[in-house]
Amino acid sequence: MENSNSEPRRRASAAVCDYDHTSAGFKCPELLEQHLVSDLDLKKKNRFKRLTRNRVIPITLTLVIFALTASVISLWTTFNRQVDGSGKDNLFQSTRVTSGETVGIRLHPEDHVYRKPQTRNYNWVVTSGVRSPDGVQKEVYLINGDFPGPTIEARTGDTITVSVTNALDDEGVSIHWHGLHMRGTNHMDGAVGFTQSLIPVGEKFIYEFQVKNQDGTFWYHAHSHVQRGDGLYGGLVVHKPREDTAGMNIRDYESEVLLLVGDWFHRSAPTMLDWYTSVKGFGNEPVPDSLLINGLGKFDCSMAVAARPLNCSEEVQIRPIFHDSSSKRLRLVNVGSIAGLSIGIKNAKLDPFQVDGGFDIAGVPSDSVGVVYPGERVDLVIQWDENSKTEGSSLTISLDQENFRYPNPALAPVQSFPALPSPESIKAALNLPSSVVASTTFNLQTAHGASSFLYPTIPYSADETLILYAKTLKLSKAANHPMGTINRTSWSPQEPPLIEIPRSSWDDNQLVPFISLPENPTNRVSKDGVWVDIIINNLDDGSHPFHLHGHDFFVLDSQRSESGWGSYRLATFPPPSPSVEPPLVLDRGPVLRKDTVMVPRYGYVILRFRADNPGIWMFHCHLLVHLGSGMAMGIEVGN
Structure with missing residues (x-):
């Protein structure tokens, strides 16, 4: 979450476009129109200090240098590490360090x-x-x-x-x-x-x-x-x-x-x-x-x-x-x-x-x-x-x-x-x-995934499909202030967080489809979870890198349009019969696997993931101002 309840200027309410939060169904066919050191680090720093101090130099000079160095370090540390009540350093310190060190x-x-x-x-x-x-x-x-x-x-x-x-x-x-x-x-x-x-x-x-x-x-x-x-x-x-080298x-x-x-x-x-x-x-x-x-x-x-x-x-x-x-x-x-x-x-x-x-x-x-x-x-x-x-x-x-x-x-x-x-x-x-x-x-x-005998099998079709439209909107009812949206919903954080309150108490800025994990799996639903397709349409003229919390996904298809919307058409998915032109060919193996993906300008990506991790997981654009202005949603997985 990169915006705050305390800043209402960033909270432009957007219509949900007849989205049913209970059933996670869309009733809007015109959507297309619209961020103290660990023990290991401390040991490394101490080891470096010991190596520095153990260099061979004349004993008298060593004592003098050591005393001076200790004094300087003491003063430097006192000023540099002292924190006042505001939580801010009292002394400016450049992050530049001594020669001999590397950036990596x-x-x-x-x-x-x-x-x-x-x-x-x-x-x-x-x-x-x-x-x-x-x-x-x-x-x-x-x-x-x-x-x-x-x-x-x-x-x-x-x-x-x-x-x-x-x-x-x-x-x-x-x-x-x-x-x-x-x-x-x-x-x-x-x-x-x-x-x-x-x-x-x-x-x-x-x-x-x-x-x-x-x-x-x-x-x-x-x-x-x-x-x-x-x-x-x-x-x-x-x-x-x-010991775990299989498939490496x-x-x-x-x-x-x-x-x-x-x-x-x-x-x-x-x-x-x-x-x-x-x-x-x-x-x-x-x-x-x-x-x-x-x-x-x-x-x-x-x-x-x-x-x-x-x-x-x-x-x-x-x-x-x-x-x-x-x-x-x-x-x-x-x-x-x-x-x-x-x-x-x-x-x-x-x-x-x-x-x-x-x-x-x-x-x-x-x-x-x-x-x-x-x-x-x-x-x-x-x-x-x-x-x-x-x-x-x-x-x-x-x-x-x-x-x-x-x-x-x-x-x-x-x-x-x-x-x-x-x-x-x-x-x-x-x-x-x-x-x-x-x-x-x-x-x-x-890029494509590498061949591996441990590579998971991706089913031919998914159990659920989510169709999303990402767009930066400037609406008169929001005084023309730009706001990031997904399916015409501009997200803002709710307090208490969604995990602590019932769905019926969520406000209209929360777009969170529900993926059900039945307690008694059928033949269609795997015991390891259900397979879900996410189709993200980018209606903007710049790319959107989207990140899914709690899961990773397979990138089945990605398309970019140089001019005009090249959005995905539901009529061509799942893959049509051979008589339909042009056929939609999906990459199903070895396919690219990721947790963050770039959605091209005026284009779309088709992602398939196995929803097997119960919880409420955020899904959002990782460009800071896009997320900060509301381009985010969630996916709830559970039963």
Whole structure:
């Protein structure tokens, strides 16, 4: 949930269009017309300090340096970690760190893949403070003083408990665990308005859930207001145990690195949402000012717009992404608010092999991989070119500009960063390209699932079908303020959350079809749940990345129209007889499996998922301003 009950200006009521909440039936055929460090992290930091202090230098100098260092660290820590009653840092601290460190977050699968399942305990305190991630000062959200938040690493079967204390001055908060099914723990999903109330200021909430039968690249982020856009997010990686190798898409690599990449605004996320939902915004998505990799970036201060003065510094130390040119598994997450992105590395091939929550794809080594939309993830292996010098290698991120409706001269949509710790690599990164030059590009939007003997069988037809229409509307009865809608319903969070009250008490902003799981399954209904098709029609001229909580799905079809609506026609589904033209051919194996999917402009996607996880699960566009303006709904699964 990325909007709040306390802000009525964002709550434009929309007609439900004769939608029957009880039967989940549609009676409107004209619909087409209309986001304290873990024990492991603490040990790593202490180990780094010990290694630093154990360097061999003369004993007298050692004592002097140690005393001075201790004093400086003590003073620095006192100022930097002190939190006043407002929950904000008292001293500005740049997120820049010392040379020798890399931007990439090194993961430690060796600590997890051979051990037995255990309980992983984390204590987090959420505050805010001024940081300068790309050279421009901005107030961001912090978890235990860090932006982004600490990375969680676990293995399949682990139980994760996260104690979240809200030390903000006047905002509630919640955390969603993006991609994890929360099987049996719907109330831990973090979706404010659906499964949880905001964690009040000064109070604590303990998330506890088991990671059942899942592994892969995930992440967590605020699901309250638009806090995700101001940095309340972090990485979450679930490693697959080595004894459980059946069906694994095997790749050779020596280490794993996590990159949280996304667009970045210099103004606050609430300010951007205010502009987007105002009449003067005309429903045009705000264009970002910069991009960050693991909370770090670089901004050309000379490009700042005169009308929006910035506290900007270009005295930024450029750091490499990786330590060396050994083979690596790169886990990439788009944590951005608006833009999709593509990635390329000079003098290397990228071999994508998994998307979202560990779902195998049939990848091909390519010069670049994209587009990865907000909320989506891709795992790939970096294959360095042995015939080329890697010292001058650079990593390039290109933001997709489909949803950019107006120019932002401050933004460099294509940016390069030094891939390796060498002068040549840094020099190469300083030469910013105007476009990505790649002879081969792997298109994630046309990817297919990889063959596997464990691949589930997808039925020829579904038990239930939901037909949805996503559209940004500007209605006179809402004073022409843009609002995101699904089937002409603009969502806003309800308090208490839906999970705590009967359906009869839900208001008209809640679009939540009910999927029944009979207690006595028939031949048509599997004991493992019912199969449901979701057909999402995009009536806008820009893409919508949709994310389903609590489940994953198979992408059976995806269509895009360059001009005019290319919406799905019910008359052609299920697949027609051979005499009907044109026939609808659905991809049923090995088909792409995901939990977040891009719905093309003026087009549609057909998704099929097995509803076997009882609860109320949010389904929404992952573009921050779209969700913040109401483009969300829920799906209730139960009996």
